[in-house]
Amino acid sequence: MQNVYTVKQVNAYIKNMFTQDYMLGRIYVKGEVSNCKYHTSGHIYFSLKDESGTIACVMFAGQRGGLSFRMSEGQQVIVMGAVNVYERSGSYQLYAKEIRLDGEGVLYEKFQMLKHELEEMGMFASEYKKPIPDYAQRIGVVTAPTGAAVRDIMNIARRRNPYVQLILYPAQVQGEGAKESIVRGIRMLQQAGVDVMIVGRGGGSIEDLWAFNEEEVARAIFDCPVPVISAVGHETDTTIADYVADLRAPTPSAAAELAVYDYRKLSGELAEAKVRLSRLMRQKIQMERLRTREYQTKLKYLHPEHKLREQQQWLSDMEDRLRAFMQSKLMEARHRLAVNVETMKGLSPVGKLNQGYSYVQSTAGRAVKTIRDVKKDDRLSIYVTDGIIRAVVDEVKEEEHG
């Protein structure tokens, strides 16, 4: 008897075979959608079928980012995912990571390869991204001369700022020769001298947008010294041109918004700056005026007139003191004089005459003090209190007074 295995063992063995298989780990499978069920849990259960048979598929809720459309019965799709075993039912199924509508499949793969390659080369690196000028005056546009994209750009430019110059290079954006036309447009506009350029087109299928996934276009954008804004299709379409451009706009309208500065905003800012400058200047003048006034007050206080008045006051005080001092000195002197006069009066010879004495003077005007001063018949003047007596010497006789 051969070895007997449990179901679990067999299923595990088979699962391991699937898991170890390199190809089954990442595989693209195309077919028609059938039995599609969107479960409330977010998982999607469906089958892929072709004329030969079917394969069960599941896309878990966590992988839903890989699906950008609503799947429905009968669609031709390409599913990328891993084939593995579902042990509970002993069946294998395709665990989907990405689902795309077929027709895009080949292109999608090409897209992924080129994207990977250019990314490796650093062409998407942020250090190569040139800033978009804030106030571009000349704006180049590489797009089809007919269609919504150019109209949208024109309308938005006119609304935001009719003073900027738009220059269109009428490019062929799809079909044979599109990539050459776009590359030529970028170079021509670069030569024409623009501040920024918009490269893009309106929405379309992946085939329609394909020119913007070509390496030549990517390189032309990368090499362009003028900043490039990409604007391809709708928000959900991302092309190689978008990755390599200096700025990606989701739509041509959005690109125009980014490239054309708002004139009203600018003039508002200018007006505001003007008001601010004037206000600052007024404040400054006001401040200086205040300071001047302050100095004025200070100066007035320090004026010489003020000092002069003070000194005048002092002077007049001094004068008063001087006068008073002088007055008292004078009084004192006068008083002393009166005292002296009294003293003198006491000592006066006239006083003596009052007491019966008299003063005798010779003709020569000398006081007669001895008999030798006179001789007989000399004339004499005798002074008494109330006048002079003229006399003649009658006799001179010596007498001894002891």
Place this chain on the structure above:
Amino acid sequence: MAKAEKERKDQTLNEIFGELEEVIKGLEAEDVSLEDSFRLYHSGMDMLKRCSDKVDKIEKQMLVLDEEGETHDF
């Protein structure tokens, strides 16, 4: 002088705005003299005028570039 004149002409709006910010900062400073204030104010006003002049206010129609690099009306 002629060179400076040319450089001024080549200034972008952004560069002028940058200078304008500096001027305003200067005016806001406490210790700037009245003379300097006047000088700053006039240069600020001059910058504003240059900003306005930068935008040549003629409405423009879209031009189309041909293969020879000539432009035509759209």
